[in-house]
Amino acid sequence: MINAASLKRIRVVLARPSHPGNIGAVARAMKTMGLAELALVAPRSFPHPDATTRASGAADVLGAARVHGTLASALEGCVLAVATSSRRRELRHETLTVRDAAARIAAQASAHQVAIVFGNETTGLTSEEAGQCQLWAHIPANPEYASLNLAAAVQVFCYELRTAVGDTAPSAAPEFEPARLEQVEQLYRQFEKTMVNAGFLDPGNPKRLLPRLRRFLARAQLENEEVNILRGFLKAVDKLRP
């Protein structure tokens, strides 16, 4: 049985799409697999007649798409954001295949809002965009030509998600509450501040420390209470400052 409610909890985020036709084709790809929530970050041109044409019977999904100024805003309310690429090395992280990632996403989407993020058609995701995600996934492709069309990549992801959501028995209620992304972001900022306060981080010469910290916090997939513990500890450290 397909869990239609889980699919509706998966948000497709397009970061800086150039071609409005692709936005419409993405809406269509989503709807054929039962996804409905589309978020656009700084689209070059939207709304646009090309988007409407290519959406075909998915005018409802396209019409409900929300436009955001920043990726952080498009990710609000999500507990997991997955960066995607057809070029595995582009993401500079260890990446899952789309199939393995779909299983992880489906498990979270049984109870929580999740996002999958697709980059610009030509340039893909920037490292800053990818850094705001917790999982990295790629579509295994021909190494000599791995450039899937944006909507085609979305189609493959949504197809795997529909398959994964159908495979998973509705999972037992999770024991712990995952942290929302904005909480993790606040924790990261506080970590940075406290590291500077403690004289551990030279803000003029941070080297690779901050990206490493961000990467580590992303991978840990923190829970609510863990964020609270760590923030409480950092607050206590700040008070020590002579």
Next chain:
Amino acid sequence: MINAASLKRIRVVLARPSHPGNIGAVARAMKTMGLAELALVAPRSFPHPDATTRASGAADVLGAARVHGTLASALEGCVLAVATSSRRRELRHETLTVRDAAARIAAQASAHQVAIVFGNETTGLTSEEAGQCQLWAHIPANPEYASLNLAAAVQVFCYELRTAVGDTAPSAAPEFEPARLEQVEQLYRQFEKTMVNAGFLDPGNPKRLLPRLRRFLARAQLENEEVNILRGFLKAVDKLRP
């Protein structure tokens, strides 16, 4: 390892495609998955600039496409032809899922020429066309809107074929050195000590804090350098103590 030769033995046949843009997008979808042989049965308009544009980097696949007057001619030399649809009932046969069909196709393609046949964008395959095939396959889709774009459907089939023909490429060697368990244990001890020093943890009444910390550090699967960063930070904090 991907068996590139098997993928080259799989012919994609488009029966009476209406939109030349779709033909180009199909060529691109094929090439991203390592397929190369495209056959067109009575295309309405081909060659066409829209096909060339949408083919993007797959101009070679598009340029090598052969145009046929009949489906029978396009199937010549094949030992197996698979009829496809996103609408299961359209084919009026018992159908396999695309995943199961891909496994059957991959088995044949290790030694023989095989064809997958896609129908017209609006009308799909006629029963006469479907009747010339030996297997029927569908992409499981949203029953309320199962109309995948032609090139999107080809992308999903080719993706499943690439997966079926070989396990995905061995994942890249991890760029970073994972921490040894004893290093994580030392980090945990130091965290505990610093939390006590900072007045954040009452050693007489630790509550659930330490098990949560341990659980979080275990789940994070820390790397060598991350352990060093965190231990360096904790050391700096210890020095702050008034």
